[in-house]
Amino acid sequence: MKIKFLLATLLSASLSLSAAEPQRPHITGVAHIALYVHDLEQSRAFYKDFLGFAEPYALTNDTGGIRLAFIKISDRQYLELFPEKEAGTDRLNHISIETDDAEAMRVYLAAHGVKVPDKVGKGRIGNLNFNIIDPDGHQVELVQYAPDGWTVREKGKHLPDTRISTRMSHLGILVGDVEASKKFYCDILGFKETWRGSRNGKSLSWVNLKVPEGDDYLELMLYSELPPPGPHGGEHHICLELPDVSKAAEILKTRPLPKECKPPTEIRTGVNGKRQINYYDPDGTRVEVMEPRTADGNPVPPSTAPPPAHPATTNNTVSP
Numbered sequence: 001m002k003i004k005f006l007l008a009t010l011l012s013a014s015l016s017l018s019a020a021e022p023q024r025p026h027i028t029g030v031a032h033i034a035l036y037v038h039d040l041e042q043s044r045a046f047y048k049d050f051l052g053f054a055e056p057y058a059l060t061n062d063t064g065g066i067r068l069a070f071i072k073i074s075d076r077q078y079l080e081l082f083p084e085k086e087a088g089t090d091r092l093n094h095i096s097i098e099t100d101d102a103e104a105m106r107v108y109l110a111a112h113g114v115k116v117p118d119k120v121g122k123g124r125i126g127n128l129n130f131n132i133i134d135p136d137g138h139q140v141e142l143v144q145y146a147p148d149g150w151t152v153r154e155k156g157k158h159l160p161d162t163r164i165s166t167r168m169s170h171l172g173i174l175v176g177d178v179e180a181s182k183k184f185y186c187d188i189l190g191f192k193e194t195w196r197g198s199r200n201g202k203s204l205s206w207v208n209l210k211v212p213e214g215d216d217y218l219e220l221m222l223y224s225e226l227p228p229p230g231p232h233g234g235e236h237h238i239c240l241e242l243p244d245v246s247k248a249a250e251i252l253k254t255r256p257l258p259k260e261c262k263p264p265t266e267i268r269t270g271v272n273g274k275r276q277i278n279y280y281d282p283d284g285t286r287v288e289v290m291e292p293r294t295a296d297g298n299p300v301p302p303s304t305a306p307p308p309a310h311p312a313t314t315n316n317t318v319s320p
Contacts, residue, residue, distance in 0.1 A: 032143075033079060036283075046281045126153075129141050136173070176222075203224075206220055264280070
């Protein structure tokens, strides 16, 4: 009887501790990427006139100039374009993932050793959000679309037929230590690895991590030596999903590509077996347009190549 009582007491204590531990709220998708741009009008010409997206609103600064412009991809995904602070620097400002409860996420992350602000903020467009820093120093915004925010207010609007794509399937970010990133994104945030690829078969080039409650994913672009800021745009990238890249290419040939943009690549089948084309905005940020399925309908097995030798990472917010 004493043993049964002891076991029951231990089980009850274990259940109580489990119930008291903050639970992770849902992470439903990739919300946006924020980019620094050298010339906002050139970038608007690329994303609006060439790729066919709309700009539902913009925010101004204290002097009346544009602080950032929003380019809408779908009702839940967009780009943020910020005028650059300094020429020739990395174009990436931050990435953003969507949650259904920002405050619960803040509490959950704090309980798992991630540095978080004292409270969730409310942005100028009315959404609930806060920022954290990943192991590579990237700013990651957690956003919850508030019922009274502009994102919900504009639902169903600013979605022209000219859009070359209706979904941003993934974002690519530079990563030095894949294991540190997986501890952050997978062990804490709940992402799941779905595939990994290699350009040369000798060293791993990227790892795909899918959000836990959705189909969007992050593509960790691995390196052994961090490239200079100029070429970052080829690695920090967005991917627009569409059913037929050949048809998309024919449509885009009828639209003027801003002269500041370098020419797109030819249609090719990538390492992942999917047909794709790379376009580049005026600052060199890569916009990958890609079909959702492999060209022959067969899955490509993930690479077994080892990760590149990684440098020491900084700004790791995860406690040992």
